[in-house]
Amino acid sequence: MLKDLLDKLEENSDIDAYSDLDSYRDLDPLTDLNFAADFDNYSTEPELFLDVPYVPTKESLVGEILDLAKVGPRDLLYDLGSGDGRIVVAAAKERGSRAVGIDLDPIRVADAMEYAGWSGVEYMVDFIEGSIFTEDISEATVVTLYLLDSVNLELRPRLLHTLRPGTRIVSHAFNMGDWAADERRSLSGATLYKWVVPAQIAGTWEWNRADGKTYRIELQQKFQKVSGSVYLDGEKAHLESAKLSGCRLELMLREHKTAPFDCFTLQYSDSRGGSELLSVTED
Template identity: 55%
Template sequence: MNFKKILFLVATGVSLTSLGVAGCTTQQRDFEAGTEPPTLAGQTETPATTQPQERPGDVPYVPTPQSVVDAMLEVAKVNENDVLYDLGSGDGRIVITAAQKFGTRGVGVDIDPERIAEANQNAEQAGVSDRVQFVQQDLFKSDFSEATVVTLYLLPDINLRLRPQLLQQLKPGTRIVSHAFDMGEWQPEQTLNVDGRTVYYWVVPEEVPANLQ
């Protein structure tokens, strides 16, 4: 990543959340007794530790302000019946906040093993480890089909690359919330301004227009 792009990211407050290729390797937990946790593509066992990062992430990491986290969860109307996937989950604050405030089960996906370890530690401290999990995995090879809510704070080009995958995998009615960046031709149902930052909200349609696929 060149110096000008780094300056752009810092100046705009863009998420520097790490993404990329690295198999699902974080400790898995059942969300509640007798309930299987959501699974990700390629997730077949329960490894105890993370693995070395296989390649640099696509974007650096900057956490979402808590006021924006709260607004993202509120516009999506998350509740205890939801399964929330946070793409590029960083320190885990979106998934953890949803579990704390609404009883939501959640999965955070990130390539960076340091972020995975930090998120697991934060979940332990928050007392929500029974409802959340964090996995070290490539977003573009992941399966989000169990999600009822998806949150992201990435970059414009990453959003556009993910859009066909999200629309193909997610069920109609699934809510998607993005901090700072839209999804091109896919017009949001709501746009919020939160402390000078923009939040976009979509609902996956019953039929996906050809121009969005």
């Protein structure tokens, strides 16, 4: 299992920046119990225990990550486990975005701050020495991750409840369990996953069709997956499809099975903990 993890990290990372990897690969985790127990807490500092070993993202993938997240000048990007700061600096330098890196390792934070100064973007970025589980990330519009599956799962509830609906999340190499990615991209052996934090829209919603008839829809939700029942003037109708992306819900409805489609776009607020229906557009 440990060897598989090392292989996965090596395939997706700048190996020159992690020159000790071969020496760790030579250890047998079945006989060297100390290494097996401490791998998740590996750090450049012997007395500092981290959740994830430091393995930087390949430079060639940084731009792809920013592209997938659609980072632009109006964004505030948070990189959780920011290491040497390459994603934070690239977001500022290449996309004009404000960006913040969070890392528990003070040496990495110092290196990242120095790199930002050398790159001329120190006024656009910040690096925080702290825990990705406790630092405030609520203002982020983009979050980037290169952690582990287990850490992603531990972090997932915080991402869903702290970030505003519509926030984009991109994870390098590791997924979020049964929260399926909205988009997945494979590049040169690496896999990138993208999610858009969904608005919380479970409940009952009503609006009028152009002819004055009233649609009522009762929705259930698991992450961005939406299902439910729909009624037109109190009569059972048909929900053909429902697609939720952030605060935008696209519906395809039918009065009955042979009727033409009614297509609507519902726009919800980006409130945390429950969204308000702002508008309904009949397409």
